[in-house]
Amino acid sequence: MNAPLKSAEHANMHELPNPLEQLSALLKTELLDTEVEISAQMVSSVGLIPDVAHHLVDAGGKRLRPLLCIAAAKACGEVSRPAIKLAAAVEFIHSATLLHDDVVDASNLRRGLKTANLIWGDKASVLVGDFLFARAFNMMVATGSMRILDILAETSSIIAEGEVLQLASTNRGDIDRDTYFKVISSKTAALFSAASECGAISTGADESIVSAFKTYGQELGLAFQLADDALDYGGKTQELGKKVGDDFREGKPTLPMIIAIERAQEDEKEFWQKVLARKHNDEDLKTAITILRNRGAIDETLKVAQECAEKAKLALSILEESELKTCLINIADMVVARAN
Numbered sequence: 047m048n049a050p051l052k053s054a055e056h057a058n059m060h061e062l063p064n065p066l067e068q069l070s071a072l073l074k075t076e077l078l079d080t081e082v083e084i085s086a087q088m089v090s091s092v093g094l095i096p097d098v099a100h101h102l103v104d105a106g107g108k109r110l111r112p113l114l115c116i117a118a119a120k121a122c123g124e125v126s127r128p129a130i131k132l133a134a135a136v137e138f139i140h141s142a143t144l145l146h147d148d149v150v151d152a153s154n155l156r157r158g159l160k161t162a163n164l165i166w167g168d169k170a171s172v173l174v175g176d177f178l179f180a181r182a183f184n185m186m187v188a189t190g191s192m193r194i195l196d197i198l199a200e201t202s203s204i205i206a207e208g209e210v211l212q213l214a215s216t217n218r219g220d221i222d223r224d225t226y227f228k229v230i231s232s233k234t235a236a237l238f239s240a241a242s243e244c245g246a247i248s249t250g251a252d253e254s255i256v257s258a259f260k261t262y263g264q265e266l267g268l269a270f271q272l273a274d275d276a277l278d279y280g281g282k283t284q285e286l287g288k289k290v291g292d293d294f295r296e297g298k299p300t301l302p303m304i305i306a307i308e309r310a311q312e313d314e315k316e317f318w319q320k321v322l323a324r325k326h327n328d329e330d331l332k333t334a335i336t337i338l339r340n341r342g343a344i345d346e347t348l349k350v351a352q353e354c355a356e357k358a359k360l361a362l363s364i365l366e367e368s369e370l371k372t373c374l375i376n377i378a379d380m381v382v383a384r385a386n
Contacts (some may be wrong), residue, residue, distance in 0.1 A: 049277045054302045065376035072370055076116045076125045076133075083134040088179045089234065089329040098162045098174040103141050106159040110377075112137045114266075118245030118259045121370055122268045128189035133200065135189075140181035143205055145276045150213065151296055159278045164301035175336075201240040208232025217297035217322045219307055226301055227268075230275075235267030242266075243297055258364045264377055265358035272351035275300035276344050279335050280385075291331040297322050301350065303334075305343040314341075 070077055088099045112133035119129040123382040147153070148161040149168045155161060163171040179202070186195045212229045215221045241265030246256045278301055293300050299307075299322070300381050314337055318334050320326060321334065355378040365371045 056303075057348045059251050065373045066108055066110065066379050067111070069117060069370070069373040069377065070109075072373065073113065073116050073120060076120065076130065077113065079118065079130045080109070080112050080137070081132045081183075083130055083384060084137055087134060087138065087185065087278070090177070094166065094170060095174055095177055098145070098166055098170055099141070100120075101162050101165070102144060102156065102207060103137070105159050105300060106138075107141075107157060109137060110207050111140050111237055114238060114239040114263055115245035117247050117370060117374060118242045121251035121368070121374075122251035122255055128191070129245060131185040131188050132194060132244055132248055133241075136180040136244075138178045138185070138235065139198070139202060139205070140237060142175040142178035142182065143209070145171045145178070146381060147209065150209070153292065154215035171348070178306050191247065194247055197240050197244055197247075197336055201236050204232045204236045208234075208236070211356065212298065215299055218319055219322045221299040221304060223301065225306060226299065228273040230268060231264070234271040235264050238267030238270070239263035254364060258361045260377075261361040262358045262374070265361065266381065269351045269354035269358065269378065270381045272301060272347055272354065273382050276302055276347045276351070276385050278302075279344060294321070294331050294334055295326075297324055301347045302338050302343040305346050306334075306341045309341040309343070310337075341375060348382060348385055351385070355379060355382050 084103060088096050088103065090096055115133040115136050116125055116129065119125045145162055148156055149163045149171050152163075154164045161171075162174070182202075183195075183199070186198050189195070197241070203298065208229050208231070211225070212233060215225060215229065239260050240263070243260035244254055246259040275293065278291060278300065280290070286294050294303075303318070306314070310318060317330075319332065321330060357373045358378040362374055364372055
């Protein structure tokens with residue numbers, strides 16, 4: 047078996063400079079302002095709310111989505127106070143979806159820690175997720191931009207649709223690539239895209255620049271999720287922040303599985319039928335990984351991820367050269383390179 051893959055959200059700190067850390071350093075002041083806003087917005091007289099919210103939000107997430115928002119604003123002008131609120135709102139939307147996802151998936155590990163639903167129960171996780179969504183909309187309104195409010199409201203609906211479509215696709219062997227891409231475009235790429243687009247909008251940037259950041263975020267989000275889906279079959283738990291093989295155990299037909307089923311021999315078809323019926327064990331995960339590699343499913347998934355990363359980088363060609371642009375381009379490469 048090949049060497050384990052590494053998480054798309056965690057760079058190898060000892061080999062190459064981490065562009066995410068470089069971007070965070072470039073935007074240190076703005077990121078600190080965003081963290082202050084995030085903490086302030088989690089305050090509630092109901093003690094359980096900040097307890098649950100801080101457990102997830104403070105658990106070591108890379109703040110990639112708010113960073114994209116701030117970076118887009120910085121690339122187009124000044125990072126205003128409304129842009130800071132926007133970045134915090136984006137993180138709240140993301141955190142709310144994670145709380146809800148962990149309940150739906152019955153997950154017990156997130157960012158290397160026990161999930162909120164495992165500690166406080168499903169009801170608390172769902173309700174605190176609702177609270178974070180509500181606070182996100184408070185901050186979106188505070189930006190004073192109806193356009194931004196419209197984009198993020200629509201994005202929240204799209205994310206929910208993507209989650210429901212994924213749920214409807216679980217344990218089914220007839221899901222095609224088009225359906226899979228609808229799922230990841232909705233549940234992952236949509237928020238990347240909205241964060242980048244709205245960051246540019248907050249500065250009054252030219253529409254061509256706004257469109258470039260929208261495309262960059264969309265393609266980066268696709269690359270990110272494709273790499274993560276490949277990593278589910280070869281990463282390390284401590285790097286992924288969740289159990290390796292969770293998608294497999296939950297019967298989620300991600301692109302690696304879809305490709306393997308497309309290319310399956312007869313005995314392999316029977317294996318996947320058993321897997322999707324959830325009649326499998328831990329040994330079957332090893333078998334699945336072997337089949338995926340033999341059928342070139344991991345390599346094909348990462349090839350598609352790299353194609354998306356190239357589109358993301360191309361979208362930024364409209365920008366003048368800068369250290370910030372270089373970081374954004376390198377991040378697109380990073381999300382795929384960790385998995386090679």
